[in-house]
Amino acid sequence: MTVPAPPEPSPGILAVDSGGSGLRVALGTTERRAPAHRSSRVPVRTGARGIDPEHLMEQLTPMVRALSAETGIGRPLTAVVGAAGFGTLGGALRAELPAALAREFGVRTVALAADAVTAYVGALGSRPGAVIAAGTGLIAIGTDLTAWRRADGWGHLLGDCGGGAWIGRAGLEAALRAHDGRPGGSVALLTRAEERFGPMPGLPGRLYPRPDRPAVLASFAPQVAACAPHDPVAAGILRAAARHMADSAAAVCPADGEPQVAVTGGLCELGGPLLVPLAEELTQRLPYARRVAAAGDPVDGAVRIALQLAVGTLTLPRDDSMLYVVNNPPSRKRGD
Incomplete structure (x- = not known):
């Protein structure tokens, strides 16, 4: 046998x-x-x-x-x-x-x-559409399945507009404005910044020499989101971030067919204070695209x-x- x-x-x-x-x-x-x-x-x-x-x-x-x-x-x-x-x-x-x-x-x-x-x-x-990858940085990528298109992803000094480091930097700027008494400041963000980083005059010396500056800046983004429901400055920062993200998605999304749009990355953990204005901006900028949840990472x-x-x-x-x-x-x- x-x-x-x-x-x-x-x-x-x-x-x-x-x-x-x-x-x-x-x-x-x-x-x-x-x-x-x-x-x-x-x-x-x-x-x-x-x-x-x-x-x-x-x-x-x-x-x-x-x-x-x-x-x-x-x-x-x-x-x-x-x-x-x-x-x-x-x-x-x-x-x-x-x-x-x-x-x-x-x-x-x-x-x-x-x-x-x-x-x-x-x-x-393998579907046509656009994805916003939003973490410490930010990049949007799209394809019609014949070629790739990308927008932003240029790093925290030149771009990554709407990403975690961008949001954190904007939040710390608003905190410093409040510390100085300049317009556009946020006392709520100043309080959060001092709790996290100590007195504001020492912030540049603690931040600028660090090799992980983008990650440090992004670590303040959750504080901006926490303040947004009751602080108009923080809410405005997240609305501006949402506009930047939608701008990048619109730059790479295929103009024909029935493209899908998804958002992925750690910045999604900020929840409603960011995702609600982002959904509104994407609806306005890409009304023909179908918004879907990211299937995976x-x-x-x-x-x-x-x-x-x-x-x-x-x-x-x-x-x-x-x-x-x-x-x-x-x-x-x-x-x-």
């Missing part, structure tokens, strides 16, 4: 989200079993060459090995890495990471993406892209600065 051979295991997929707060990694299979996750709070370094592929691999390798031992998934044949700053700082990743993933894990197909792309796919999947988006790549159904537009796909030749994983 012939004993049937055991079924071939489903191909593994690896999904990575590299952002300002560290790495999040998921390992699963094309059977769409819920992937297992690991995370690190150490952000990948950025240097003269841009995002450092060696530092990324130093963190990623032990996390993938731990996930592989936990799940029994051996070779992730497809990998997707979504990285903050990939569009402008991704040169070294494009040059070196696909080969490194092939050597270490036997990965055959690699997609390197801007984190805005993985946020988009996590929120809307950037890790979910990276998983979706990996699944589609693995089975050959990816329809998203390719773009070296937004979604860069490489097919590696077969190679032996280290230790094989």
